[in-house]
Amino acid sequence: MDKTDYDKLYRVKNTYPIGPFNEIRNTEILKNISKSPKKILDIGCGRGFLDITLAKQGHSVVAVDFSEKAIAYAKELAQQEKAAEKLSFIAGDLFELALTEKFDLIICSEVIEHIKEDEAAVAKLKGF
Numbered sequence: 001m002d003k004t005d006y007d008k009l010y011r012v013k014n015t016y017p018i019g020p021f022n023e024i025r026n027t028e029i030l031k032n033i034s035k036s037p038k039k040i041l042d043i044g045c046g047r048g049f050l051d052i053t054l055a056k057q058g059h060s061v062v063a064v065d066f067s068e069k070a071i072a073y074a075k076e077l078a079q080q081e082k083a084a085e086k087l088s089f090i091a092g093d094l095f096e097l098a099l100t101e102k103f104d105l106i107i108c109s110e111v112i113e114h115i116k117e118d119e120a121a122v123a124k125l126k127g128f
Helices: 003-009 022-031 049-056 068-080 118-126
Strands: 039-043 060-065 087-091 105-107
Touching (some): 039 049, 049 060, 049 068, 049 087, 060 068, 068 087
Parallel strands (some): 039 105, 060 087
């Protein structure tokens, strides 16, 4: 899928994760993250549901998605949920990210399998 396809996917504002398994997956991810504050990078954050929960738990999150529409909605939702202080959203491509900070944890849920250059993506992530 290209950027246009992802923007189409996020054209409707939903107050719940897309797909029946996202809520289950997010719950499992949250169970496996310690409660002590972490610096987290989420690649492919979508509408930011997971990231907002992480921010509310005290984690500092940089959330990235290819879709500008998804990021716009995630920012809006973060404001509504009073979680924006601990969140930074970036609309962009993983391969074009120029982050200099290091992260304690990188989440890349439902992303790698959609990237043709998956080994290059993992190599890029290792730099963060």
